[in-house]
Amino acid sequence: MKTFISDISKKEFPVSERISAKSLRDTILDSIKKDIPEFSDESYLSEEELNFYREKYISDYLRTQIGELTEYDQTVLESIKNQTTLSDKIDADEDQKPTLGQRVADKVASFGGSWTFIISFGVFLLLWITVNVYWLMNKGFDPYPFILLNLILSCLAALQAPVIMMSQNRQEEKDRDRAKKDYMVNLKSELEIRTLHEKIDHLIMHQQQELIEIQKIQVEMLNDILKKIE
DSSP: EEEEEOOOOOOOGGGGGEEEEEGHHHHHHHHHHHHHTTOTTTTEHHHHHHHHHHHHHHHHHHHHHHSSOOOOHHHHHHHHHHHHOOOOHHHHHHHHOOHHHHHHHHHHHHHHSSHHHHHHHHHHHHHHHHIIISSSOOOOSSSSSHHHHHHHHHHHHHHHHHHHHHHHHHHHHHHHHHHHHHHHHHHHHHHHHHHHHHHHHHHHHHHHHHHHHHHHHHHHHHHHHHHHHH
């Protein structure tokens, strides 16, 4: 198997993985020259080394645009490096079961904000007033102005409000998590598109080089034929 020596690591690689520096984008080439000043347009590197500098360029790009990389940016880079999807990570986060308190808060908020609660509570108030005013002739356990009823309503409001706020905070936390996950997916899509452009440009340049080599060979063959004819 034919091999070549990389001008970056000085290691041996198969010829099928050889990539000419002429086919690299200027951004990648500049990144390589920062580490290896003697690397020129006539040099060669392997696909593995090219992928390494692509990832390095993406990391540098992120640091330049958004400063220090966050945990989510690191997750995206790891996903690109390992060629995995983000859906597994996102699904794993969503599989976490809520605690008993969170489930109770969600149930109370769901019931307290429904027409079932409004209608049933309205019927309860109507029955309470009717029993005390008409049936017990306003001499029952809670005569007008319904001090006991007001106490019950105050206690209910005092307990219900914090529970509903707990549920709202939990919903806001869910929305923040969804926004962060959307950010991760969009960031990965952008970086994958940039990488795809790099690969397409490299493929086009590689094909152009092959076509030029073929044309040179064809010209040499034509010259040989002409010489024989003469």
